[in-house]
Amino acid sequence: MRLEDVRKEYGDATALDGVSLEIRSGEAVAVMGPSGCGKSTLLNMVAGLDRPSSGRVVVHGDDLTGLDETGLALFRRRRIGMVFQFFNLLDDLSALDNVALAAQLTGTPARQARRRAQELLDELGIADRRNAYPAVLSGGERQRVAVARALMNRPALLLADEPTGALDSHAGEQVMDLLLDLNQIGQTLLLVTHDRRLASRCANRVVDLADGRVVGERSLERAG
Amino acid sequence: MRTVKAVGTVRAVGTVGATSAVWAVARAAVRRRKLQTGVIGVVVLVSTMTIVVALGLLDAASAPFDRAFAQQRGSQVTASFDAGRVSAAQLAATGHASGVTAVAGPFPEALATLDRTVVTHVPGPVTVVGRAGPGGSVDRVNLWAGRWAAGPGEVVFSSPPGILGEGTHAALGRQVVLSGVRFTVVGLASSVSESADAWVAPDRIAALHPESVQMLYRFAHAGTDAEVAADVRAVADAVPRGALTASESYLSLERRSESSPNAFVPFLMVFGILGLLVAVLIVGNVVSGAVVSGFRHIGMLKALGFTPNQVVAVYLVMVSAPALVGCALGVVLGDLTEQPLMEQLLGNGITGAYLADSVGLSAWVDIVALLGVPTLVLLAALAPSLRARGLPAARAVSAGSVQRGGRALRIQRALTGSRLPRSVSLGLGLPFARPGRSALTLAAVVLGVTTVTFSTGLAATVTAFGDAAEGGGAYQVVVNAGRADVGTTPPTHTDPQIQALLAALPGATQVTPSAYVPVRLAGAAQGLTLTAYRGTSSDLGTMVVRGRWFDGPGEVVVTPGFLNLHGLSVGDRLTLRTAGREERVTVVGESLSGDPDYLSTDWTTATALAPGVTGRQYLVKLAPGTSVDAYQRAVRAADPGLHPSAKETVNAASVTAVGSASVLTLLLGAVAALGVFNTVVLNTRERRRDLGVLKSIGMTPRQVTAMTVVSMAALGLVGGVVGVPLGVLAHALVLPLTGRGGGIDFPPSMRDVWHPAGLVLLVLSGVALAALGAFVPSRAAARLTIARVLHNE
Known part of the structure; x- marks a missing residue:
């Protein structure tokens, strides 16, 4: 994944000011910085949820700046998995169906999608909660379901935006372990967080942002 | 005392301040929610317009003769007496006969022979009455062209306005000969009582050798043939035996008016009722939806310190402002639409023209619309407002992100396992998330499809009738x-x-x-x-x-x-x-x-x-x-x-009927589509986060559009399946009503207008109606900015 001199402006405010960044396959990178430094904007650019005002974003060979809305949707579907701070599960669907949904959008038959979703929930240790709806799941369980959904289409890049931000410490630990495990089996990770523990536990490189600019970059020996 | 007064002052200042705050917040909400304000305004406008047209048509169609008769204080019994066998005093005494409440006459009456055509009168025998003027306590004749006959050789002919024939105004000034005496036509007048073919001044009728005298009566009880017969007997008993030579009951005139070939009255009534129902449903749906979608806002207001009543006031003002503007404009546009429509529809045939002359815009229709629609809006807003009033602030703030009811989830689950594309199965499940709103939308679509079906059947029947009436090109x-x-x-x-x-x-x-x-x-x-x-x-x-x-x-x-x-x-x-x-x-x-x-x-x-x-x-x-x-x-x-x-x-009456039915169908269809539009706008607003999630995991804009359109198209399909039989039923029930009136007896070939392919198309019209209403807001949903939606949680 490569960001080349990416700028993003919202009216007079500059959210990203010439950010360049490269992430290689299998890496786990944490983007850190204070509130309002542009972390989430950067993540949105990589996920194709927002468009840069200038510069290029290239993910797995796809130049996102040249894609239309449908192209971006297909890109997200095939290349990206996203985990949000507030889970963003669909309240009307069970845990299993939330996970299966991502595959079904690609045209995978319902039965096959549910089988794969079941496997993922099993791997993530919440198979027994597959028929529960988000409203009755704990925060940690919801985030595990969200991670399972993000992994459903075997993404090239897993993006996580403050994945432990809305969890208690125990649930946060579980999610950290999960992300670490995923990276160790080869899943590329891009984390946005201001949680140093999460960064040191899961990432092997940290990029510091301030006022929309990359102000530092360092490699880490993972704590875990 | 001083303390009490001080507290009172603080309360008063607080109330003024609160009123100002309520007004400020409501005004801001109206401005900020431009789409919602616009939707409420437009829906109320079109609905009010539909209500005005529908009520106006119902009013005119329900009893056109009665209305015209009441306006002219028509003669309930028009009696002719043998001039040689009754004196003026005896005739005057009939005014005191049992049951008589008003009387006009005596007017000398002659049967004359007309030499040439004058408007609707052809050469031949005509009844001429000597009368001093068009007014009076009974039979207030409508002198609509020229002036009343006063001098020698002047005559006023009866003629309904709107009957062009050879040109009504061309008739003024025409010389005619009545039983050998030359007259000049100086006026044209219409009498719903049909009391004469022509009128001359009383002192000028002697030249026509009148042999009878006309008296016009109104009675205390004249609702049935038996009552009228008793009234006539009372009058006959007041004069020498055999002096009353003929009498005509207004009931027979009424039957004549009903038997005139005005086939459209029952059709209009159906359109009127459908229009009322659709308008009421949609206004209720739109307004209550606006309040429900604002629950989170309501929670915030409460958190700021607004009292429950102030919250209710904010929401009532918020929906009332655009509704009042829409209502006022709707009444004006409804009146503008209604008048020409009634003139065209009721003005068919000579009797119809007399009635169209008397049937005007009813003030009560405008008053009912101006009072009723805002009341309806307030009632529709009040129920959810009161619900919001009782909600704890925390729950109101979290409204919209809670788990839905069990039935909706079961249906969604069943759809998940189906073989349908996921965007389609998700769309099919959406209506169950808000069953109340979906039911109101469905009802509007059902009525819309019923209208389209009824209108299609009407067009087919009337066109076949028109072709037959014009001889089928023989x-x-x-x-x-x-x-x-x-x-x-x-x-x-x-x-x-x-x-x-x-x-x-x-x-x-x-x-x-x-x-x-x-x-x-x-x-x-x-x-x-x-x-x-x-x-x-x-x-x-x-x-x-x-x-x-x-x-x-x-x-x-x-x-x-x-x-x-x-x-x-x-x-x-x-x-x-x-x-x-x-x-x-x-x-x-x-x-x-x-x-x-x-x-x-x-x-x-x-x-x-x-x-x-x-x-x-x-x-x-x-x-x-x-x-x-x-x-x-x-x-x-x-x-x-x-x-x-x-x-x-081409039969002009058929074209008028089909054209008017098309206008009404378009109006009702537009209201129903607006209802769908509003539902999708509300659903989209409520499900912004869900849409953002779906897009974030790869749902394409086209899939979002498909999901949203499918959610309404499903309702449209159900609406079509239910609405088409209702429309067919309405058509089948209404046709015999026209036959019963005696105007037209449609043969089976004109009644059986339905074909399987056509019925399928009509069912699909429900889908089209719903898809049409859903398309624009679904495109807006597809363009939703994901990043903003998901990070606003």
């Missing part, structure tokens, strides 16, 4: 012989010569002369017109629904209205009279429709009643491929006194 040219008395050049040829001339012109294959003979039916006061045909007439396209076309002397074909009015049926015999002659004829057939005062017969029967009758109109059949224009040019060249015209192939 002949192509109508040639009228000019007449000096109506200001057109008379022909140089005689009647037989004209027939031969027309038959000899290139292209003509058949020429059938026809004539009109004024007659009276023995035992009835009203005049009739006998249409006589010379030669072949059975193939001129008149549809006979019972019996057969006449094929010899002494046989007549009549209209359903005629049979209904006189209580006759096919096979009955009746006696027709002209001055000094009478003929016994048999009713051998009943035509599809037509004026209740017209009968058709052969030339021999007509000449027996009116010797010397000549052809006035020639119906010409042309060989296929013959140019109608070329034939008409040849006719004019052959005799300038012959006035050809191409036979109408």
Whole structure:
């Protein structure tokens, strides 16, 4: 994944000011910085949820700046998995169906999608909660379901935006372990967080942002 | 005391401040929620317009005769007395007879012979009354052109406004001869009581040798034939035996008006009822939806310190502002639409024109709309507002992100396992998330489809009727012989010569002369017109629904209205009279429709009643491929006194009915589609986060559009499946109502207008209606910015 001199402006405010960044396959990178430094904007650019005002974003060979809305949707579907701070599960669907949904959008038959979703929930240790709806799941369980959904289409890049931000410490630990495990089996990770523990536990490189600019970059020996 | 006063002052200041805050927040909400404000305004406008048109049509259609009769204080009994057998004092005494509440007269009355056509009156016997003016306590005649007859030789003819005929205003100033006395037409007036054909000043009628005296009565009880008969007996008892020579009840006039060929009244009533229902449903849905979608905002207001009542006030003001503007504009636009629609629809036929003259815009309709629609809006807003009022702030803030009911989840789950594309199965499940809103939307779509179906059936029936009424193209040219008395050049040829001339012109294959003979039916006061045909007439396209076309002397074909009015049926015999002659004829057939005062017969029967009758109109059949224009040019060249015209192939009344039905259908369809539009706007707003999630995991804009459109198209399909049978049922129920009125008796070929393919298309019209309403907001949903939605949590 490569960001080349990416700028993003919202009216007079500059959210990203010439950010360049490269992430290689299998890496786990944490983007850190204070509130309002542009972390989430950067993540949105990589996920194709927002468009840069200038510069290029290239993910797995796809130049996102040249894609239309449908192209971006297909890109997200095939290349990206996203985990949000507030889970963003669909309240009307069970845990299993939330996970299966991502595959079904690609045209995978319902039965096959549910089988794969079941496997993922099993791997993530919440198979027994597959028929529960988000409203009755704990925060940690919801985030595990969200991670399972993000992994459903075997993404090239897993993006996580403050994945432990809305969890208690125990649930946060579980999610950290999960992300670490995923990276160790080869899943590329891009984390946005201001949680140093999460960064040191899961990432092997940290990029510091301030006022929309990359102000530092360092490699880490993972704590875990 | 001082402390109490101080507290009171603080409360007063607080109340003023709170009112100001409520107003400020409501005004800001109106401005900020431009789309919602616009939707409420437009929906209320179109709904109010529909309500005004619907109520106006219902009002006019429910009792047009009664309204016109009440406006003119019509005569409930119009009585004729033998002038030689009753004195003025005795006539005045009838005003005190049992039950009489108002009386007008005595007016001297003469039966005169008119020499030429004046508007709707043809040469022949006419009733002339000597009357000082159009006003009075009974039968307030509407003098709509010219002035009342005052001087010598002045006459006012009765004529309904809107009957153009030869040109009503051209009739003013015309010289006519009544029983040998020359008169000038100075005015035209209409009387719903049909009290006279013409009026002259009382001191000028002596020249016409009046033999009877007319009295006009209103009674305390005259609702039934029996009551009217008792009233007439009371009047007859007040004068010498045999002095009362004739009397006509307004009830028979009412029946005549109902039997006129105005087939549209029952149809209008259906449209009116449908319009009311759709409008009420949509206003309720839109307004309550606006309040429900603002629950989170309500929570914030409460958190800020707004009291529950202030929250309710904010929301009522927020929805009332655009609703009041929409309502006011809707009333104005509704009035503008209603008036021409009523004039067109009720103005069919002579009786209809009298009624259309009297049926105006009803003030009560506007008042009901101006008071009723805002009340409806307030009630629709009040229920959810009160619910929001009682919600704890924390719950109100979290509204919209809680788990939905079990049934919705079960359905969603069942759909998840289906083989349908996921965007489609998700869309199918959406209506169950908000079952109340979906039910109201569905009901609006059902009524919309019912309207479309009913309108389609109506159009098919009326078009078939119109084609049949115009003879189905049986002949192509109508040639009228000019007449000096109506200001057109008379022909140089005689009647037989004209027939031969027309038959000899290139292209003509058949020429059938026809004539009109004024007659009276023995035992009835009203005049009739006998249409006589010379030669072949059975193939001129008149549809006979019972019996057969006449094929010899002494046989007549009549209209359903005629049979209904006189209580006759096919096979009955009746006696027709002209001055000094009478003929016994048999009713051998009943035509599809037509004026209740017209009968058709052969030339021999007509000449027996009116010797010397000549052809006035020639119906010409042309060989296929013959140019109608070329034939008409040849006719004019052959005799300038012959006035050809191409036979109408399109029935004007049918076109009016179909056109008006289309306007009403479009109006109702637009309201129903707006309802769907509003539902999708509300659903999209409530499900912004879900849409953001779906897009973040790869749902394409097209899939979002498909999901949203499918959610409403599913409702549309159900609406179609339910609405089409309702529309077919309404069509089946309404058609016999027109038949019962006697105006038209639709044969099975005109009633059975449904075909399987057409019905499927009508079901799909529900899908189209819903998809149309959903498309624009679904596109907006597809363009939703994901990043903003998901990070606003």
